[in-house]
Amino acid sequence: MTSLPRLPFAIGLSIAIVATAGLAATANEKAVAARHAQMQMISYNTGLLGDIAKGDAEFDAAIVASAAANLNALAKLDGTSLWIAGTEQGAIEGSRAKAEIWTDASGFAGKFAALEKASADMMGAADLDAVKAGMGAIGGACKACHDTFRGPKN
Template sequence: MKSLILPAVTAATLGLSFQPALADEAGEAAMAARHGEMSLMAHALGILGGMAKGQVEYEKIKAEAAAETLYVVSSIDQHLLWPEGSEAGALDGSRAKAEIWTNMDDFTAKWNSLHTATEAMKTAAGESQQAIGAAMGAVGGACSACHKAYRTPAS
């Protein structure tokens, strides 16, 4: 009997001590995936923005590929990427405000409005440098609307 208790207690103790670590790992993996989404979009926006600013010459193929990236990334279902406990303060490197989890509907609506803006960008990207410039405002507005409500300031 005694020989059974010890391993059981040990297992329970280990289990307890592993539990938070596992949650952290899952949270960190989700956060890394979120940051990956943002990096992909920043890269694509850099290509479109460079053209919009006139720093880079307009190239239809590149512009369309960049706009497609924005469109596809913003179509990713977000619900796997925001596990509870992955907010700023709980997780190093996270700037996600806790309000995300209390306003998930609004948060999702803001993500979807980004997708709408990228649809317009897809059209613009096939047209001209000027059209891209005009479409950047709505994309930027969608980014800012969510960052304003749900991202903590950079420290």
């Protein structure tokens, strides 16, 4: 398998966010578009790990390490410019963010901290069993956040 050149993660994420956010008209709409990009990157990397855990993709230590490191970086991303009060569901089209994100900011931060820890633990996964075990914590972190802080589809 030929390895593709990699952009530093922060540059790649910045390109994705700018490209997505540039389509929005207002600052709040841009923030929502940017955090959607963050969530898409979380979903993509979680999906890579999930496919390996389910046996839909072969174990590849490099992919596991990369996806876990990306999840970890995304969980650490400073959300100050993304999670802006006034961008909750109903205020901005396409937002599913519940108002609880701002009324329980420490709880919301704790959900990202759980993903940060789970992804850090996954970075050392040496085999398929470790990936399977680590997916419980990653999936649990995502579910806990969505159950508490994400509204229903519009």
